[in-house]
Amino acid sequence: MIVFIINIFFLLFIIVCGFSLIFSVLSFAPWVPSRGRDLKRIFKLADLKLGQVFYDLGCGNGRMVIYAANNYKVKAVGLEISLPFYLICKLRQALNRRGLIEFKFKNLYKENLAPADVIYFFGMPHVLNEKFCSKLRRELKPGTKIISYAFKLPDWQPKIIDKPSANDLPVYLYET
Numbered sequence: 001m002i003v004f005i006i007n008i009f010f011l012l013f014i015i016v017c018g019f020s021l022i023f024s025v026l027s028f029a030p031w032v033p034s035r036g037r038d039l040k041r042i043f044k045l046a047d048l049k050l051g052q053v054f055y056d057l058g059c060g061n062g063r064m065v066i067y068a069a070n071n072y073k074v075k076a077v078g079l080e081i082s083l084p085f086y087l088i089c090k091l092r093q094a095l096n097r098r099g100l101i102e103f104k105f106k107n108l109y110k111e112n113l114a115p116a117d118v119i120y121f122f123g124m125p126h127v128l129n130e131k132f133c134s135k136l137r138r139e140l141k142p143g144t145k146i147i148s149y150a151f152k153l154p155d156w157q158p159k160i161i162d163k164p165s166a167n168d169l170p171v172y173l174y175e176t
């Protein structure tokens with residue numbers, strides 16, 4: 001009987017993981033990490049100050065969030081809808097108790113982004129649309145930095161486009 005119940009729980013877990021992975025692909029982006037070699041220039045644009053709040057919308061394995069919290073002494077929040085990646089984030093957080101880190105198993109469209117000083121995302125171009133931009137315009141306070149990796153926001157003038165060479169992906173900096 002106990003083995004049967006464990007099997008049912010395991011099966012449910014696999015189903016929830018599968019559905020959340022499919023949902024994440026359709027909703028914002030599949031898991032493709034930002035390139036490690038680009039972290040320095042991304043965080044140079046972010047120019048985080050002590051005590052600020054950093055958000056990664058769709059934080060994947062949590063690397064950007066942990067990097068922000070550990071290197072800049074900010075509060076770093078990661079939102080992730082895919083259960084396996086969220087669990088990886090929580091594991092990394094447990095092993096890395098240095099910074100002020102919060103991972104939420106949450107749809108990024110359901111989070112109020114008002115507390116953010118800097119938000120970061122790596123979303124697919126077709127989801128960086130008017131609906132997404134109007135959420136940013138509605139919720140973010142004046143002066144919030146928005147950093148988009150690889151793809152630009154429509155109808156929004158970037159303050160900086162960082163692309164050091166033809167082989168590098170662009171990083172777009174916007175400000176509300």
Ligand SMILES: C[S@@+](CC[C@H](N)C(=O)[O-])C[C@H]1O[C@@H](n2cnc3c(N)ncnc32)[C@H](O)[C@@H]1O
Pocket residue numbers: 023024025027028029030031032033034056057058059060061063064079080081082085106107108109121122123149
């Ligand atoms: C392209 S990856 C970027 C990962 C990480 N931000 C990085 O730059 O390395 C996009 C992530 O967004 C997550 N995601 C997709 N849709 C989401 C949603 N609606 N809410 C929260 N996370 C979502 C995916 O599961 C995936 O981990």
